[in-house]
Amino acid sequence: METLVELRGIVKKFPGVLANDRVDFELRRGEVHALLGENGAGKTTLMNILYGLYRPDEGEIYIRGRRVELRSPRDAISLGIGMVHQNFKLVESHTVLENIILGLRENGLRIDFESHRRRITELAERYGWRIDPMARIWQLSAGEKQQVELLKILYRGAEILILDEPTSVLTVQETRRLFEALRRMAAEGKGVIFITHKLNEVMEVSDRVTVMRKGKVIITKDTRETTKMELANYMIGRQVIFGRREASSKPGAVVLKILDLKVLGDRGYPAVNGVSLEVRSGEILGVAGVSGNGQVELAEAIAGLRKPMAGRILLNGVDATGMDAGKMIELGVAYIPPEGNKLGIVPEFRIVDNLFLKAYRYPPYSNKILLNWRRMLGKARELIEEFGVVTPSVFSKAKSLSGGNIQRLILARELSGIVGGAPRLIVAAYPTKGLDVGATEFVHDLLMRYKEMGSGIIFISEDLEELLLLSDRIAVMSGGRIRGVLAREEADAEKIGLLMSEAAIQAG
């Protein structure tokens, strides 16, 4: 089989980091090649080099056997390389068609929209996608946006396709369809590179897999000849345990009761539209659903960051409806926000400042006016020890931490509460998103530990596997409503997917 891409001895250094250390990589015609590794393993760096975004410090790139210099993505595109980034790069207010033909060289002064439209529709149908070229991007679901990104590349005749964590925004059903399309592309003789850290996906879709760890390639193998367990060991360099966690504790009193809650989203529409829920102490309530269906707004309402427009929130029987974030903190609500590196920390602040972002204003860390830094520093050192935040000192800036360590810092702050003791209620919104296997395991362990200590936990996630792993009950959310609550014994991926899609049909 012909070799489409060959990377030899690629080295890329960033200040203080060796992102790629003499990496060899090969992509053949007609294969889906998974590039597996934890965050920070150097996968994306390597692919950005192949796409011409970075220049390697050392090493050679061969495309279809010819040595090339990639100075910019333009060079890469002209060699038939296309990349779909993790965050879509589409003009939201333009149509699908406009986005696809944007920047095409063949367009002269007059654009023949009709012929473009026909060709795009044909191309989409080849992969079983039904997309209206005249639809505007903001009207599309995440899955459809991704299809547009792929169409954009294919329309330019790319046959080397790079997908950076393409499933992180998709539902189970959408993921399945994406995989079918990728198989189809491979069958047509294209080469697909699929960056991921999810083992299931590697097993499901790829022909070969290359595992990276700490900037190095550990191994390249035929997928058929390996197992999930083996890959996990290569990926993190030690044994991993898969399996459901059993807790000894029984749920206790009701901590949070939500009655017919309605909350406006940023666009002024009700994002949460009549939600009623109950969380008991010592219980994890999973919230499943595709992101953007009101989960974050629900979490923010509970955390006091969004005023509900109707309904009630009761915390330990006390009416907390409409209280601000400060009051909610005092009532024992811990909130682990989505995208912790944006909302959860102040990157320019030191670690100690970030650990006391909430507790600084309560005794013993301050009196009426003055801060007690000595107390805070002492406690901060304990916390980074306890939560395993890897840092040279508590005076380092938070932005110097890796994603996993940032999440540890946020957990340390939220779970240690404002003055110690477990929080009454923990609202965790996508706490493992973007984390590698090791850090995810740590977050899971912590949530289980706090559950046993008697906290009530709302655990919002898109990852059904981890929801099934941790939750006592799973609420399925879509379109701002709870479509059903399943006990863990009766819940499985099919049932949850069904609840989500039924709602979609009703809504559609």
Add this chain to the structure above:
Amino acid sequence: MPFTLETRLGRIRVERRVGYGRLYSISMTLLSLAIALLVAGLILASLGLDPVAAFQVIFGVFMKPSLLLESIKQSIPICLAALGLSIAFKMNFWNIGAEGQLYMGMIASTGIVLLHSYYGLFNEWAIMPLMLLASFLLGGAWCLIAGALKARLGVNEILPTLMLNYVAMLVVEFLVHGPWRDPKGYGFPLSIPFPDYAKLNFVFGEPAYTGLLLSVLGAAAVFLLLEYTKPGFEIKVVGQSPAVARYAGIRVRRTILLGSFLSGGLAGIGGLSIVSGIIGRLRPGASPGYGYTAIMVAALAGLNPWVVIVASIFFGGLLTAGGALQMSMGIPRAAAQMIQAIIFLMILVGEFIKRYKIVLEKPGVSGS
């Protein structure tokens, strides 16, 4: 401020410099100063003046005790205003209105003096404390207008603070042309001269000493506020990200109100130092742009209150040097201001180069 420019020569990138040494920092400042003097020297030479003699005058300002004292005196309003701005800028509140807040401080101080002189209110010993309090409150209130607009209505603070400068200057014009005009002043737009107990000369009879004391106390207060108090911590969090502040349960609006008030208040005391320390009465144009210079000083000092003191004295010295150049060498006023401006500019450029580096990537050359 990462920035990329594609040119035929290659790709020019401006990147933030990651960490630099103190020695590098100092030598860059000295280098930019040297370039500034070189350029200024060329201009002076083209005017037919002796650059070396002019530089002797400029450096003489920092050598001769009497001129040094004058420089320190000039630095006090700059320093107090810049200290206030440091608080605002830490809060990411772009207060461009220190000039107006200085004028409001002058009005408040003069008001107290007039209440005493005309109506005999207050005891003499109470005048100075009352002036301090009044100038702080009025300067603060002036900035609070913009703060309240931002906190309540989300109005960007830059325009309100800037435009209130003109309002404040016009209020001064109105007062000294009208109700506050000195009855014995032959119709000039001036207030009465301040009596001794309303002047900043109670330390060795020299306003520079009292003023320096004010500057140091002000810097200490700002340092303590930002590093060791709850409101200071809140101001810094709001400055980094209002969203994170809200998440942390900080009352963002209240913090903006407090921060903007304190910022204007310090400038208000700076206004007091002008009328009580430098001029001795209220008149229009009492500030030759101290409030604008303070913006540069705060930025150059990296919002560090202690460095603000030093930077203010340097800029106060440049102001003094301008006067000295006019007097001793007959250099035209505009030329003296030009030299000041060149030095300002070069130091600003030097600061930029210190913090950012410019990289040229040649095309066609691989990274190896």
